[in-house]
Amino acid sequence: MSRTIPASTQQQKLFSDTLARIATKVAQDEKAIGVDFPQLTAPDGSWVTLPASLSAGYSGKAWSHGNWFCGFWVGLLCASYLRTEDKRYLGWMRERMRLVAQRASDTNTHDIGFIFDSSAIPAYHVTGDSWYADIALQAADKLRARIVNTRSGSYLASWGPLSDDRARCSSAIDTMANLPLLYWASRYSGDASYQLAAEAHAQMTAKGFIRADKSTYHAVEYDTVTGERVRGYTFQGFADESAWSRGQGWAIYGYVISARETGKAEYLRLAEQLADYYLMRLGNRQIPPYDFDATGEDAKILDTAAAAVVASALIEMGRIHPDAAAGERWGLRGCEMLEGLCREAFASEDAHRGALKHSCYSRPHNEGVDSATMFGDFFFVEALSRVALPGGLRPEHCEEIA
Numbered sequence: 001m002s003r004t005i006p007a008s009t010q011q012q013k014l015f016s017d018t019l020a021r022i023a024t025k026v027a028q029d030e031k032a033i034g035v036d037f038p039q040l041t042a043p044d045g046s047w048v049t050l051p052a053s054l055s056a057g058y059s060g061k062a063w064s065h066g067n068w069f070c071g072f073w074v075g076l077l078c079a080s081y082l083r084t085e086d087k088r089y090l091g092w093m094r095e096r097m098r099l100v101a102q103r104a105s106d107t108n109t110h111d112i113g114f115i116f117d118s119s120a121i122p123a124y125h126v127t128g129d130s131w132y133a134d135i136a137l138q139a140a141d142k143l144r145a146r147i148v149n150t151r152s153g154s155y156l157a158s159w160g161p162l163s164d165d166r167a168r169c170s171s172a173i174d175t176m177a178n179l180p181l182l183y184w185a186s187r188y189s190g191d192a193s194y195q196l197a198a199e200a201h202a203q204m205t206a207k208g209f210i211r212a213d214k215s216t217y218h219a220v221e222y223d224t225v226t227g228e229r230v231r232g233y234t235f236q237g238f239a240d241e242s243a244w245s246r247g248q249g250w251a252i253y254g255y256v257i258s259a260r261e262t263g264k265a266e267y268l269r270l271a272e273q274l275a276d277y278y279l280m281r282l283g284n285r286q287i288p289p290y291d292f293d294a295t296g297e298d299a300k301i302l303d304t305a306a307a308a309v310v311a312s313a314l315i316e317m318g319r320i321h322p323d324a325a326a327g328e329r330w331g332l333r334g335c336e337m338l339e340g341l342c343r344e345a346f347a348s349e350d351a352h353r354g355a356l357k358h359s360c361y362s363r364p365h366n367e368g369v370d371s372a373t374m375f376g377d378f379f380f381v382e383a384l385s386r387v388a389l390p391g392g393l394r395p396e397h398c399e400e401i402a
């Protein structure tokens with residue numbers, strides 16, 4: 001089951017034009033940024049860049065995510081090629097992928113899913129070149145190897161190498177959006193163990209992260225023997241018990257993809273409940289605060305990346321939903337959010353090099369607050385592509401959901 005996205009003619013044009021404008025920016029930046037990769041925009045709108053090789057790690061007790069942004073740039077090059085048919089983007093994409101490929105053997109982070117699901121998989125889909133698929137499969141092996149088996153379930157550890165006890169017990173809601181790499185690997189290789197690992201993680205996350213009101217924890221520390229939650233806490237949100245809007249987005253996204261890949265209605269139901277919570281807290285806005293429970297001045301800090309992730313997830317949920325009326329509703333709401341992003345947050349000024357202004361990477365660390373973020377730009381482009389270039393950036397398939 002798969003249906004057309006219910007975007008109006010006006011929205012179709014807006015989304016297609018926005019993709020073209022992003023492609024122009026990407027081509028300009030590609031020539032200016034050297035071998036490093038855009039991460040966040042500085043207050044003057046210029047890109048802060050990082051080398052692809054920068055891995056994650058602990059410095060004392062402090063965790064640093066490293067460069068998990070590099071794959072998204074490859075994804076933007078790929079979408080820009082699709083929108084413009086200008087072959088220069090394909091050349092850039094291949095050169096960039098050579099730099100990103102070294103991270104396919106990285107055992108430090110669950111973000112390996114983000115890095116390769118946004119780069120090698122779209123590049124393989126667009127070019128059919130198995131060089132990209134081989135890299136994606138190598139990365140999927142490393143993600144699958146992060147599985148921690150407990151008496152009550154299994155999860156993919158998030159932060160650090162498994163030889164480190166702090167890493168083994170850590171799980172983040174973001175991992176839900178890393179699962180697509182495993183689902184892809186299962187389908188591509190015919191080895192179901194990738195999907196089994198992804199599903200085990202999705203099921204353990206449903207038990208460990210989702211609160212009674214359907215909001216989510218950002219992070220959970222598990223007892224690595226029993227699998228019980230020792231504590232729920234935050235790393236980038238406002239407070240341990242608060243609702244970090246991007247985390248809610250990662251959860252919605254991950255369960256939509258889990259439903260699409262497995263055909264299991266329980267994942268779709270979860271995605272809908274999580275989305276209902278998000279929409280209830282959002283009210284009549286299109287862009288959420290970085291945390292729905294932030295107070296004082298912090299309540300004014302927006303996160304357009306969260307909106308982009310949710311818009312992409314809702315549009316996909318609308319496409320795959322077995323109930324036509326529900327599918328239409330989700331698709332319409334996703335397109336409305338995307339239109340809001342184009343109209344309220346697109347960086348049309350030349351000095352601002354990102355696509356989406358007003359994202360928030362991490363308020364507690366004061367990093368990338370009110371910036372463009374490379375992941376926000378990627379999920380924005382993914383959502384735009386779902387409508388304006390259907391089936392272009394990613395395969396359009398869906399197991400029958402029952």
Ligand code: GLY
Pocket residue numbers: 065174236246361
């Ligand atoms: N690490 C994923 C995020 O910042 O949302």
